[in-house]
Amino acid sequence: MKLVITLTLSLMLMTSQAFAKVNVFACEPEWQALVQAIGGEHVKTYSATTAYQDPHHIEARPSLIAKTRRADLLVCTGAELEIGWLPLLLRKSGNSDVQESELGYFLAASQVERIEVPVEFDRSQGDVHASGNPHVSWDPYRLQSIAQALSKRLQAIDPDNSQSYQAKLSKFNQKWTASIKRWESMTAQLAGKKVIVYHKNWSYLLKWLGVEVIGDLEPKPGLPPTSKHLSHLLSVTRGNTPDSILIANYQDDKGAKWLSGKTDTPVIRLPYTVGGSDKATDLFALYDEVLSLLVKGNE
Numbered sequence: 413m414k415l416v417i418t419l420t421l422s423l424m425l426m427t428s429q430a431f432a433k434v435n436v437f438a439c440e441p442e443w444q445a446l447v448q449a450i451g452g453e454h455v456k457t458y459s460a461t462t463a464y465q466d467p468h469h470i471e472a473r474p475s476l477i478a479k480t481r482r483a484d485l486l487v488c489t490g491a492e493l494e495i496g497w498l499p500l501l502l503r504k505s506g507n508s509d510v511q512e513s514e515l516g517y518f519l520a521a522s523q524v525e526r527i528e529v530p531v532e533f534d535r536s537q538g539d540v541h542a543s544g545n546p547h548v549s550w551d552p553y554r555l556q557s558i559a560q561a562l563s564k565r566l567q568a569i570d571p572d573n574s575q576s577y578q579a580k581l582s583k584f585n586q587k588w589t590a591s592i593k594r595w596e597s598m599t600a601q602l603a604g605k606k607v608i609v610y611h612k613n614w615s616y617l618l619k620w621l622g623v624e625v626i627g628d629l630e631p632k633p634g635l636p637p638t639s640k641h642l643s644h645l646l647s648v649t650r651g652n653t654p655d656s657i658l659i660a661n662y663q664d665d666k667g668a669k670w671l672s673g674k675t676d677t678p679v680i681r682l683p684y685t686v687g688g689s690d691k692a693t694d695l696f697a698l699y700d701e702v703l704s705l706l707v708k709g710n711e
């Protein structure tokens with residue numbers, strides 16, 4: 413009888429282990445989407461922010477602390493994007509698995525080289541990009557490197573399912589590489605276009621597409637447009653006409669509309685991340701939608 417109970421117990425334990433999913437806390441929806449693509453049925457994901465929030469400025473709410481406490485893996489942008497709230501979540505969570513330098517701590521921007529690293533930096537000026545531009549998800553090649561690193565990390569945390577993580581990564585890579593080819597041909601006409609942006613959200617994307625940024629509605633990354641800065645931008649556009657003004661659809665469009673009215677330049681509203689529009693249900697669909705909106709809006 414005792415043997416039967418022991419067997420039943422160990423079977424139950426094995427079953428629960430086999431079904432235990434890696435609990436992933438993503439800071440932003442793009443990383444949640446990537447974890448889902450690479451982790452599939454072996455992960456359970458949660459995103460701390462939605463596509464309609466500005467991830468630079470989030471409150472470290474008790475519900476987020478509770479989620480951090482239960483996480484096996486934290487996947488965030490890094491490069492100080494979440495500096496206003498992530499350190500607090502980590503400290504208050506008391507979860508030793510996801511602290512900096514642990515296996516359960518994964519920053520996407522640390523996996524790749526960053527652009528726009530400031531030579532001189534003054535936080536008192538409101539600058540939120542102390543470690544270079546953190547918006548790395550908008551370079552499809554960097555995203556691929558991040559996917560690779562993420563797959564390795566999942567394999568290290570959950571070695572029983574290594575093969576599955578590897579297989580899902582190669583499936584993702586295959587589709588992503590084919591998509592890059594398609595995206596590059598559909599956007600070829602964008603090279604040489606000139607845009608005004610609102611925040612340096614799109615720097616990687618525009619660099620990839622060969623689009624020139626001639627102005628930023630923000631006087632400094634993280635600071636809202638001022639009337640002084642807007643009139644400066646207006647003078648910049650005289651003699652250097654932009655093709656469009658880009659804003660992410662979580663941003664206030666007042667400044668963009670003002671400049672658009674003065675310069676007769678169209679404003680293109682883009683979903684910044686997965687979930688930012690009805691169509692943008694995963695990373696592929698997000699890239700598809702943003703790129704086709706850019707092509708249409710800059711014709």
Ligand SMILES: [Zn+2]
Nearest residue numbers: 468540612613
């Ligand atoms: Zn930023």
